[in-house]
Amino acid sequence: MSKKINDTILKAFKGEETDYTPVWYMRQAGRSQQEYRRIKEKYSLFEITHQPELCAYVTRLPVEMYDVDAAVLxxxxxxxxxxIGVDVEIKSGIGPVIDDPIRSFKDVERLGKIDPESDVPYVLDTIRLLTQEQLNVPLIGFSGAPFTLASYMVEGGPSKNYHKTKAMMYSDPKTWFALMDKLADMIITYVKSQVNAGAKVIQIFDSWVGTLNVSDYRYYIKPIMHRIFSELKETGVPLIMFGVGARHLIMEWNDLPLDVIGLDWRMSITEARELGVTKALQGNLDPALLLSDWKVIEERTKAILDEGKVQPGxxxxxxxxxxxxxxxxxxxRLTAFVHSYSKK
Structure with a gap:
């Protein structure tokens, strides 16, 4: 028997009026929670995700602890x-490491296709467990975007400058666009399976695409993002776009068939609206502020909420x-403040 769902955040994602400003936090599952750290002493990230009961617990924990309006898988x-044939290891203190990076068209040709029910059944089982039995808020599923995934696949791990990735993009467009198509196919199939399993919202993380200028984004990235979002639109769930250091790409995202633009702290909600952004907006307190005094946190949060309530969404x-x-x-405390301060 499924629980009654608090759908306030779904209304906000669609740009509708809500009784208060809903809130969730990227990376809210884990990271700073003691309960999570104890689990991580025993299991790696991939080991946790392969155990649906445990993964559901980690996903659910911040909803119960913080009273946020959505869970994120x-x-x-x-x-x-x-x-799809990419051997990746998450190394502590480093991040994703790929020992056999993509270097050529043949490397791209070797990549396979994803069959979520057989390849990642544990992800779908976790979603079903959460949405059918455990959550009283919507579940957000997600995927990386082609550029960000490609950056790890080409560089072999995290990068500060993405030189190898850009070099492939500029000097070997045939390989680059083949890689973009392969990743787009994977993302579309993977995300649709998450929605079919019960995810009510999808966020696409193009975390590192801000490293590109606008003209390169338009040529090398935007067409593939348009295809991805156009196909995902068929699912009927709200679609969020998010990247870091990408304020110069905001209007490019506003053109795409998505519902919500996630802002980092470099651009205010007012600035985005003045530029002409018509989508719902998500964000955007600098996480570093949460290490400061509560008075500072409260002042900055009020400013964001005041800007956000000028129009719905x-x-x-x-x-x-x-x-x-x-x-x-x-x-x-922040969640409680957002709820109380924004309440109509």
């Missing part, structure tokens, strides 16, 4: 890559993910 943007979030140093009690 605990997994990594790397989770689907092994299914604002979801409060951080400008990037929760960091390990953030006190869970601060997040709990």
């Amino acid at each position: 605990y997994k990594d943007i790397m989770s689907p890559l092994p299914a 604002h979801i409060f979030n951080l400008g990037h993910g929760v960091t390990p140093e953030i006190n869970p009690e601060t997040l709990k």
Whole structure:
């Protein structure tokens, strides 16, 4: 028997009036919670995601601790890559590491297709467990976007400058566009399976695409993003776009068939609206502020909420993910403040 769902955040994602500003936090599952850290002493990220009961618990924990208006599935943007033949390891203190990076057209040709029910059944089982039995708020599923996934696949791991990725993009467009198509196919199939399993919202993380200028984005990335969002539109769930350091791409995203633009802390909600952004907006407190005094946090949060309530369609979030140093009690207090301050 499924629980009654608090759908306030779904209304905000669609740009509708809500009784208060809903809130969730990127990377809210894990990171700073003691309960999660104890689990991580025993299991790696991939080991947790392969155990639906445990993964559902980690996903549910911040909803119960912080009273947020949505859960976000605990997994990594790397989770689907092994299914298409990319051997990836999440190394502590480093991030995703790929020992056999993509270097040529033949490497791209070797990539397979994902069959979610057989390749990532544990992800879908976790979603079903959460949405059919455990959650009273919507579940957000997600995927990495082609550029960000490609950056790890080409560089072999995290990068500060993405030189190898850009070099392929500029000097070998045939390989680049073949890689974009392969990843788009994977993302579309993977995301649709999450929605079919019960996810009510999807966020696409193009975390590192801000490294590109506008003209390169339009040529090398935007067409593939248009295809992805056009096909995902058929699912009927709200679609969120998010990247870091990408304020110069905001209007490019506003053109895409998506519902919500996630802002990092570099652009205010007012600035986005003045530019002409018509989508719902999500964000955008700098996570570093959560390490400061409560008075500072409250002032900055008020300013964001005041800007967000000028027109319907604002979801409060951080400008990037929760960091390990953030006190869970601060997040709990912040959620309560957002709810009370914004209540009509």
